[in-house]
Amino acid sequence: MARIALVIGALAAILYPIPLQIQGTTYYQTVGFLVLVNAMLGVGWNVIGGWAGQFDFAPQVFFAVGAYTAALLYVKLGLAAWLGLLAGVALAAVLCALLTYPLTRLRGHYFAISTVAIWMIAQPIGASWEYIGAAQGLFIPVKAHASVIGAALSLQFAGPTKAMGYYYAALVLFAVTLALMALVERSKLGYYFRAIRDDQEAAEGIGIDSRRYKVIARTITAAVFAAAGVLYAFWALSVFPEQVLELNWATLPIMATVVGGIGRLWGPVLGAVILIPISQIMSTTLGTGPLAGRGIDLIVYGLIIIVIAAFRPTGLLSLPWSRWLRIGRRRAAGAPA
Amino acid sequence: MTELAQAVVNGLQMGFLYALVAVGLTIIWGLMEMINFAHGEFLMLGMFGGWWLSARFGLDPLLAIVPIAVVMYAFGMLVYQQLMRRVQGGDPFTQIFATIGLLFLLQNAVVAVFTSDYRFVNEGLLVRLGGAKVQLVGLTFAMPLLLAAGLALLIFLALYLLIERTEFGLALQATSEDRDAARLVGIRPQRMFAMAWGLGAALVAIAGAILVNFFSVYPQVGLQFTVMAYAIVALGGFGSVLGTLFAALLVGVIQSVTVVYLPPAFKDAFVFASYLLIGLFRPQGLFGRF
Numbered sequence A: 001m002a003r004i005a006l007v008i009g010a011l012a013a014i015l016y017p018i019p020l021q022i023q024g025t026t027y028y029q030t031v032g033f034l035v036l037v038n039a040m041l042g043v044g045w046n047v048i049g050g051w052a053g054q055f056d057f058a059p060q061v062f063f064a065v066g067a068y069t070a071a072l073l074y075v076k077l078g079l080a081a082w083l084g085l086l087a088g089v090a091l092a093a094v095l096c097a098l099l100t101y102p103l104t105r106l107r108g109h110y111f112a113i114s115t116v117a118i119w120m121i122a123q124p125i126g127a128s129w130e131y132i133g134a135a136q137g138l139f140i141p142v143k144a145h146a147s148v149i150g151a152a153l154s155l156q157f158a159g160p161t162k163a164m165g166y167y168y169a170a171l172v173l174f175a176v177t178l179a180l181m182a183l184v185e186r187s188k189l190g191y192y193f194r195a196i197r198d199d200q201e202a203a204e205g206i207g208i209d210s211r212r213y214k215v216i217a218r219t220i221t222a223a224v225f226a227a228a229g230v231l232y233a234f235w236a237l238s239v240f241p242e243q244v245l246e247l248n249w250a251t252l253p254i255m256a257t258v259v260g261g262i263g264r265l266w267g268p269v270l271g272a273v274i275l276i277p278i279s280q281i282m283s284t285t286l287g288t289g290p291l292a293g294r295g296i297d298l299i300v301y302g303l304i305i306i307v308i309a310a311f312r313p314t315g316l317l318s319l320p321w322s323r324w325l326r327i328g329r330r331r332a333a334g335a336p337a
Numbered sequence B: 001m002t003e004l005a006q007a008v009v010n011g012l013q014m015g016f017l018y019a020l021v022a023v024g025l026t027i028i029w030g031l032m033e034m035i036n037f038a039h040g041e042f043l044m045l046g047m048f049g050g051w052w053l054s055a056r057f058g059l060d061p062l063l064a065i066v067p068i069a070v071v072m073y074a075f076g077m078l079v080y081q082q083l084m085r086r087v088q089g090g091d092p093f094t095q096i097f098a099t100i101g102l103l104f105l106l107q108n109a110v111v112a113v114f115t116s117d118y119r120f121v122n123e124g125l126l127v128r129l130g131g132a133k134v135q136l137v138g139l140t141f142a143m144p145l146l147l148a149a150g151l152a153l154l155i156f157l158a159l160y161l162l163i164e165r166t167e168f169g170l171a172l173q174a175t176s177e178d179r180d181a182a183r184l185v186g187i188r189p190q191r192m193f194a195m196a197w198g199l200g201a202a203l204v205a206i207a208g209a210i211l212v213n214f215f216s217v218y219p220q221v222g223l224q225f226t227v228m229a230y231a232i233v234a235l236g237g238f239g240s241v242l243g244t245l246f247a248a249l250l251v252g253v254i255q256s257v258t259v260v261y262l263p264p265a266f267k268d269a270f271v272f273a274s275y276l277l278i279g280l281f282r283p284q285g286l287f288g289r290f
Helices: A002-015 A017-023 A027-051 A060-077 A081-103 A108-128 A148-154 A159-186 A188-198 A200-205 A210-236 A248-260 A267-286 A296-311 A321-334 B002-031 B039-057 B061-087 B092-114 B125-129 B143-165 B167-177 B179-184 B189-211 B219-236 B241-261 B269-281
Strands: B133-136 B139-142
Touching: A002 A017, A017 A027, A017 A159, A027 A159, A027 A188, A027 A210, A027 A248, A027 A267, A060 A081, A060 A108, A060 A210, A060 A248, A081 A108, A081 A148, A081 A210, A081 B269, A108 B092, A108 B219, A108 B269, A148 A159, A159 A188, A159 A210, A188 A200, A188 A210, A200 A210, A248 A267, A248 A296, A248 B092, A267 A296, A296 B061, A296 B092, B002 B039, B002 B139, B002 B143, B002 B167, B002 B189, B002 B219, B002 B241, B039 B061, B039 B092, B039 B189, B039 B219, B061 B092, B061 B125, B061 B189, B092 B219, B125 B143, B133 B143, B139 B143, B143 B167, B143 B189, B143 B241, B167 B179, B167 B189, B179 B189, B219 B241, B219 B269, B241 B269
Parallel strands: none
Antiparallel strands: B133 B139
């Protein structure tokens, strides 16, 4: 049952852009791109937030580290984006481990606030550091690539296939992230994370070094954010502080995780599929009307989160779907013809 | 040297205003141990209230404090009764999510009504005092800030007396110490929590109505104050009202002294850096009771 759903989902994700490309509506491919990026970020955030149970409010710092590293290497040294991605992920991981180790002395919302403090300190640094372009940031020049392979190898898609190219790039990164996190979930590491979340004292009692594993969990989250940051930078063709350090890079993935089901591998994916298109659909339906650009989509997000928190804090995936679906099927089978 | 002394004095005056911003959170977070990430949005509502009453009815933002406080007290109670009561017993994460949802809802409801434009108050006593200054022992005090700081201090002292000297305050502290024991002596914890939320919301909204005389207001103004308030409450030692005041003065001074030596973008960075340092080396805060 679950395997069938996985195959159908994967096929749908792979085929999704093709009819759109034939029809020539690249807009919905960009929506798909954003869904995948946020799903990937959510799956990454789930490691620190859902499994290790530490509220990280500032993963966007590492999103920015990834974006800046790859953009700098490309602009200053001409290094290809995928190599930049490796460098960005490595740098974000090291930086995250160094910054997080002292923070793990703090617990609960004290930890959460300390991550916000790191973000608040990162913002003026990003806005005033001349080497990385200060407030203006960096521009990534587009290079025309004759072949699809050339474009894919340099992560630079342009022209009418831009949206489709980045959609598939995001799909690849998302799939890799999901597969790796599925491994983590079932590994010893995943069990250590959840043991610390459920009862830190008990986990320490059986010899789990809680500070060490919290650092590892947040470093995994940071690595995922850095990779997504590189992808986003090359899609946006620029990196500047207000864009990559925006709070939405934390709140949207976190919301997706909560709506779908925190601590469940597929929770953030479901959440992103539900939440991200809302904002796009709203902006098309409201068009240029009086309520356009008035944040109506974010009001809806706020309401959804409040309702989930108040009535089903474990998320949509925690609802008894299998029972409901089975009852539905049995009724259908037993119904008189 | 004079420059430094002047910066310290200015910082102290801002500190009194920050104390009022943070003390609502001292009650909700420090005393009642509930999380509110929408604290800055309450402040934003207070600022917008001050601006709107001034722009629409010509009411001085300082007088607008009264209706704003009443409305926000009711609003804070409503938030507790309709939302926070449901998530109170569960995972602390759920409280974070619920208030982040509230943050999005309030912020964007205000965008929907007033748009994201920056608004300024251009009437009222503090605006009219404008450039008026007082010179004292070689230091300059701007009249509007001095008055506002004095007003904030008055409200703060009234709150201190309310919490430390009245039956209501004692009941609040009793609920914070031990909910079940409080119930045994006839205190209804649910009611105390609702009143704490009302009081917290009203206080921060009052701070907003004063601050709107100095800062422009826009729907996204809240978060920076939320984080600052958390830093102040943590520095001051959770639940300590006087600790909050000292920590807020310290934050005001750190901010204004930073600006003398570094680009203005860094004015908050050192506030948060000091939160991190104190969080790591003295987790009970500078003035904590524990």
